[in-house]
Amino acid sequence: MSENGALPLRGKVLTVDTMNPNVKKVDYAVRGPIVQRAVQIEKELKEGVKKPFEEVIKANIGDAHAMGQRPITFFRQVMALCTYPQLLDDNKFPEDAKNRARRILQSCGGNSIGAYTSSQGIDCVRHDVANYIQRRDGGIPSDPDNIYLTTGASDGIVTILKLLTAGEGRTRTGVMISIPQYPLYSASLAELGAVQINYYLNEEKCWSLDISELQRSLQAAREHCNPRVLCIINPGNPTGQVQSRQCIEDVIRFAAKENLFLMADEVYQDNVYAEGCEFHSFKKVLFEMGPEYSSKLELASFHSTSKCYMGECGFRGGYLEVINMDPEVKAQLTKLVSVRLCPPVPGQALMDLVVNSPQPGEPSYQTFIKERTAVLSALAEKAKLTEEILNTVPGISCNPVQGAMYSFPRITLPERAINEAKAKGQAPDMFYCMKLLEETGICLVPGSGFGQREGTYHFRMTILPPTDKLKIMLNKLKEFHQKFTQQYS
Amino acid sequence: MSENGALPLRGKVLTVDTMNPNVKKVDYAVRGPIVQRAVQIEKELKEGVKKPFEEVIKANIGDAHAMGQRPITFFRQVMALCTYPQLLDDNKFPEDAKNRARRILQSCGGNSIGAYTSSQGIDCVRHDVANYIQRRDGGIPSDPDNIYLTTGASDGIVTILKLLTAGEGRTRTGVMISIPQYPLYSASLAELGAVQINYYLNEEKCWSLDISELQRSLQAAREHCNPRVLCIINPGNPTGQVQSRQCIEDVIRFAAKENLFLMADEVYQDNVYAEGCEFHSFKKVLFEMGPEYSSKLELASFHSTSKCYMGECGFRGGYLEVINMDPEVKAQLTKLVSVRLCPPVPGQALMDLVVNSPQPGEPSYQTFIKERTAVLSALAEKAKLTEEILNTVPGISCNPVQGAMYSFPRITLPERAINEAKAKGQAPDMFYCMKLLEETGICLVPGSGFGQREGTYHFRMTILPPTDKLKIMLNKLKEFHQKFTQQYS
CATH class of the missing domain: 3.90.1150.10 (Aspartate Aminotransferase, domain 1)
Known part of the structure; x- marks a missing residue:
């Protein structure tokens, strides 16, 4: 303090010059x-x-x-029942919606979606996610222990990038992303201080991915950083292409050969429109390529409640699945996500409904x-x-x-x-x-x-x-x- | 590939030795x-x-x-109405609950809590938060532009710490936290690579905070880092103490004198039990100390839907208020939070109900x-x-x-x-x-x-x-x- 008791005149603690x-x-x-x-x-x-x-x-x-776009009725019915369980006595709600709500509530502390859940996400939801993946991928097994529920896919992607970022200068982690890209990637890499490595999609061939371009981009990056990660968005954002099975195989072979961790952003997996196009998950293709690949390649894939036919962006629901992640690293991942306690529980419940939707014979199926x-x-x-x-x-x-x-x-x-x-x-x-x-x-x-x-x-x-x-x-x-x-x- | 077509035998890309x-x-x-x-x-x-x-x-x-603990009926009624608006025609729900739900829905894209909101949070919710703060603090104005809705208080705290972390070695940002502390702080500082500066609460005097201890701790830290931030949890976690008005004044004076950014974790603001104890917000005390302080000291305060009488942890609702933040930094903050698109909308809606609860004369007030x-x-x-x-x-x-x-x-x-x-x-x-x-x-x-x-x-x-x-x-x-x-x- 100065003599008259006034504060010494100082500038702000936090300015654009002194911020992160x-x-x-x-x-x-x-x-x-x-x-x-x-x-x-x-x-x-x-x-x-x-x-x-x-x-x-x-x-x-x-x-x-x-x-x-209107929300899917069944999803919102179950969510309302979870939110205000008194409605379970209301005969306006179909039985299958009530059953889903009861099952979710039973797995919540105090039967309330207001309780924290385990940091990795509600047990039964992770089981349902694993079952969904297994069905989707023609029976290739999925382990609930490899599923982490997330706050939208964005949160999952940032979390995995965070684990992967290390080194300084020429040893700093480099992450390959497609150009054009979804700017969550560039933004997160900037925030983490990881090195962004651009590979260009081929506009002339309907935004397809050429392995030669991956190779070029990787080679150039090795001059100045340590490329360790390859990110793919399929179906593509912002470019709307759907990768062929062949292309996915080639990418997996490339990642294996070059020792890259593969991140597959598959949030648009139900959004495939063009004739002759089909969604193939990276995980399915990886396992179909045989144990030589499926026992080694490290893969994380991401899904969300925000896109597809649901469009439930506001709930911030999502999951990630890790394949071949080092068990010690997985323990570190579990620890890391525990700091934020748990993903929003309404989003977890909604994710459950997406992977466990009405089945033939259930009252809500037709609608x-x-x-x-x-x-x-x-x-x-x-x-x-x-x-x-x-x-x-x-x-x-x-x-x-x-x-x-x-x-x-x-x-x-x-x-x-x-x-x-x-x-x-x-x-x-x-x-x-x-x-x-x-x-x-x-x-x-x-x-x-x-x-x-x-x-x-x-x-x-x-x-x-x-x-x-x-x-x-x-x-x-x-x-x-x-x-x-x-x-x- | 080796000659027989097998992959070269390599180790994992991501191990505890090569991770962040x-x-x-x-x-x-x-x-x-x-x-x-x-x-x-x-x-x-x-x-x-x-x-x-x-x-x-x-x-x-x-x-x-x-x-x-049972959820507050009114909160869950409004949340169910927001989730499944068909219930607005149901005469089982009180009118004030319906009005709250209609107001929230009207401020959502497509009248759906499934739409993204502005990254800072729904406009009308931020207005309600500002009004709540103003009422709580005896009329001291609060500007909705200074309110950011968050994914629980944890998210807000990490975001502000992230902005503040800069420098290397001896110029690295140091953050003062109480010991005992809530481990979100130490965990976030470790993750951000900021320097944790411990100050000890006085167990003998009911876990109170001594300015001399702050001074000691700051002095010691100045030898090896750049202390820029002082974090306070009041009411205290894990220690359960409630700070006196005098103590808060002293802390503010200290922070102003030493040019520290103040972070006030006030998520337990309704949880005060002991006779003679009262909750004083840092903002209120700051403004009561006059423009000499209130026009200068940079303060961020945090609140949540998870504690107090609500206990709605699963919804991950929260807000932060910034005071005297440099406008350019605020623009950076707004940009930063936009990368995650928006906080979960059910949590935003619930935060609104906490700050805009039933009023005398409304049907739900008594309950x-x-x-x-x-x-x-x-x-x-x-x-x-x-x-x-x-x-x-x-x-x-x-x-x-x-x-x-x-x-x-x-x-x-x-x-x-x-x-x-x-x-x-x-x-x-x-x-x-x-x-x-x-x-x-x-x-x-x-x-x-x-x-x-x-x-x-x-x-x-x-x-x-x-x-x-x-x-x-x-x-x-x-x-x-x-x-x-x-x-x-």
Whole structure:
């Protein structure tokens, strides 16, 4: 204190100059400046500010319910029963929903979803997850002890990356991620201070993955870090491709040969639309390749309640499965997740329903199948529609949306627009998307937020809006693109 | 590949030797080896293995519902309505519950708690939190822009510590934490690679905080790191003390003088039992000390749905409020939390109900007050009971449980027991607690998991079991302690 009792005049303890430098490097385009502007515009519209559009359409994020998709009735019935068990006496709820709720509640402390669970997740849910994986993978066994429930898939992915990050300088862990990528990966690597290693997907071949490109990227990275991890997103985000069985085999062979830990982000496993495409889990292919691979390759795969036909993003449910993880490391993983006590229990319960859905003969079966089919066939239709309409626009070219929930079309931008963007210090596709937002209310994410080959420009757009709205949106987009091209030519 | 096509024989990519070294240093006693053994014993009991007890009593963790506490009816009604909005047509639910649910749903994308929310949390919930804080603190304003909803308080605490961690070697961020501490702090600091700075609470003065001890600890730490943060838990965990207004003022003065960022863990703010004790928020005291302090000191405070009278741990709801945070850092914080998309929405909704509970005149008010009062007065009674019974045991001495949910009594261990433990490589109080578990089924956490002065031994015990069970447990504990003392004397 100074003589008059006043505090000595000091600056802030925490400033951008003194904060965690890794956090500063984090970037997350899916909720970046364009979304912040979209939220602002929504407020302005509410306050009566005149715009050339009536509403903001947020096609920036895979948020199904926000786009009007209805929750699956059975899931919400069970969740309501778990939340307020007095409803178990209510004859409005079907018996199978009540049975599921009773089973979940019996495995909760004090029969309440308000109790902590084991840090790895509720026992019976992990058993149900293991059974689901086993059914999905044609009988290849899954061990509940290898299942960890998570707070959405994001949490699981960050946790595994965290375990894998070590070393300094040239020995620092390098992690191979596809470009374009889902920016959770780049953001987490920045935060952890791990080295991001880019490998490029082949846009000309429908965003497929070439082993030669993996090889090139790995070779280059070995000059400056210790590449230990290969991340794959299948079906692809933001690129919507579905990997062939052959490709998955090649990737596994590559990872085994190069001694890489494989992370398979498979949250879109039910979102496959294109004819001839099928989802193959990395685990299934690994085991079908025989013990030479299945007894060695270290694999972590991730799933979530947020995507597929459920779209229950808000519940933050998810799981990860580890294969061939060193038992001592697994003990460390269990310890690490215990610090956060447990994943949200409503999300755990919802994950259980996803892997243990109504069966033929149960009262809710018909409705469940009807609802699920309706969502998935609407998505398939919208995937086709999006590709078709976008490809009618000169200067936009769009690969088939084989799966997931996004289209990632390439856009040709006039030289003058590119220069104007650069003069403003903006990425050219950010400049484009920002103009699109201001003029039409359509909110997309610029390709630069996901990564793309130098000199190419893209945007990511979800196919989630209801079909009518999607058509209107695509036509507005078409009109905008033509106007924009004219204006800057 | 080798010539015969076999994979080259390599070791694992990820081993304890090649994993993240910071994760290896993490320790979390509340779910440590003793709890793992307790879970194992529960399984053995189920399988019919004979034990000298019928059930395991888990007094290791503040998990109210697991100990039989019933959820607050109103909270669960609103949550069920939010989960399954068809129930809004059901006349079994009171109008105020329906109104709360409608308001929350209206602020969710697509009116569904399955949609993502803004990363900072639902707007109207943050407003309700700010209003709650303002009411609690006698009108001192709270800005919803300074509120971030979190995945339990743990998530908020780790996030702020993450922002604050920077520097290398002697410039590395040091964080002052009380000893005994809640091990989330030591675990997070280990994971982040920040420097843990211990200051000891004064057991002789009911675990109070002496400024001279803060000063000593800070001085010593300045020799080897850059102390920037002071963490306080009030009411205290594991020690159950409630800080006086004077003490809080002194702490604030100290933090201001020494240029420390203050973190106030106030999750037990409704858990105050002892006569003459009262909860004072750090924010309120800060603002009452005048602009000289309130315009400068950087403060983050934390709250949760898991403790107090709610005990809704499973929902992982929480919030943090930042005061005087540099606006650029706040933007970085907002960016950082956006990577995880949003906190679980059921937890956000529940947090809203906690800060916006039934008001006089509303249909649910009477029941709500009755239920809340019942929980809090039972806790007050159990706090007293625990202190009284434990203090009748020669060799156990227990400070009053003024608040929170724990007693942290000191135990005198015979020299022979200490030596036997050391020979086994165990902390003496771990040895004690393990024996207690095996012989009585009571699961406590040894004091060594929280930190304690060299040569002293303690355990943490929750006061949450129902009164009858608590009495039985305390008497079993008494008996065990006498036997143990005899055996090793």
